[in-house]
């Protein structure tokens with residue numbers, strides 16, 4: 154089976170980017186990826202854009218970005234899978250190369266979330282669930298994850314202190330990432346003292362809306378060897394699964410079944426096990442989401458996620474270091490960009506370019522990108538030969 | 539008609555909109571597949587089991603158990619004046635699940651996973667076009683039923 158490689162990466166600073174339009178953000182990431190790959194843009198055959206349309210004033214951003222990148226009339230299209238749109242775009246580019254239609258594809262995840270008014274954000278937030286049977290009662294995004302949290306606490310004894318420890322870890326590493334939105338350490342006491350958003354989740358259990366973009370350049374195996382050489386990182390395991398929009402049709406509320414399914418697919422395709430993963434990026438939109446991810450991905454047993462962070466097993470020196478770039482929590486979460494951003498970070502780790510955050514000898518890495526409250530999940534296993 | 543369901547509506551039209559008239563009459567209805575008899579809550583027009591497209595409404599007793607819950611402090615649009623408020627996911631004894639808020643018979647401090655609740659249909663007459671929904675109440679809480687409006 155022929156492989157698909159990543160030959161270039163680019164990443165903007167995440168945060169409030171009132172200085173740039175969405176296409177300007179996309180360009181920053183694209184230019185950096187071209188420089189990183191030392192690639193002639195004439196070789197790019199198509200672009201795939203990962204973004205969530207309802208946050209942008211500009212409609213249909215793929216075409217607008219393609220124009221700004223001066224890549225017309227080459228093909229471009231948008232992929233949408235809520236907060237997993239970036240990984241959906243990578244899968245779409247991977248599929249195009251696997252199908253033999255394209256050989257070199259630029260994938261750009263981007264999102265401007267801070268151009269909406271607060272009232273518009275609240276209205277959007279009111280429609281994250283099933284609008285027919287759930288939103289009418291005032292559900293919110295944190296509210297759903299809060300209900301997962303309650304189940305996890307009830308079933309396994311997970312504590313608010315353990316949730317806070319996830320935030321402490323991710324801010325610890327965010328403070329060491331020059332592109333993160335929040336580059337400041339926090340204490341567990343500060344997290345535990347923060348205001349309740351949807352009990353038992355507090356302000357410091359939630360990631361922040363951000364603006365930003367990230368880009369990866371994908372190539373078929375022969376092209377990747379020619380253009381990327383030994384720095385190429387391979388997309389060897391590509392898992393993807395879905396689940397119900399409504400929590401009313403979920404049997405289990407202590408984890409995300411779509412994540413377990415996507416992980417099983419990715420491990421099988423890559424021929425690896427959870428224990429082989431040297432470093433991972435997981436979707437910590439809320440602290441509980443990172444704890445559930447440890448379990449869903451098999452980094453620890455079901456119910457052991459709270460102990461996993463309490464024992465610092467997801468720190469740089471632990472058994473499976475997770476979110477060493479600060480995660481969504483400290484790096485920020487421009488929803489369309491996130492999956493591509495995770496991928497850039499894993500490529501940097503596999504190349505050995507992460508400085509004080511580097512996992513020594515990392516050869517197998519994983520990304521876990523969740524859309525909505527688990528309606529979509531993409532798990533990708535990356536490898537450097 | 540379905541825009542009358544809930545405090546705020548994003549969904550005016552559905553094949554199961556008669557649900558609202560039944561709720562107004564004091565009856566919580568699930569759907570029953572005309573082909574295989576599968577009973578579903580929330581009701582759906584198209585059977586998830588056999589894909590048949592005809593159904594009848596069937597009344598549920600509304601007794602259930604809290605699966606999980608949260609207290610919303612940061613409100614979405616339309617609920618600004620209501621915060622804080624508690625929500626729960628409830629497994630119905632007769633099958634199916636619903637999500638709802640709590641009524642006056644249950645104190646917030648008493649809400650817990652595993653507690654028994656009664657789903658009670660509500661008509662809110664304050665709004666111009668009467669709005670209907672349901673609340674979670676203590677088991678044994680009564681309410682009146684009327685003929686279909």
Ligand SMILES: [Zn+2]
Pocket residue numbers: 571572573574575576585586587588589590
């Ligand atoms: Zn049926």
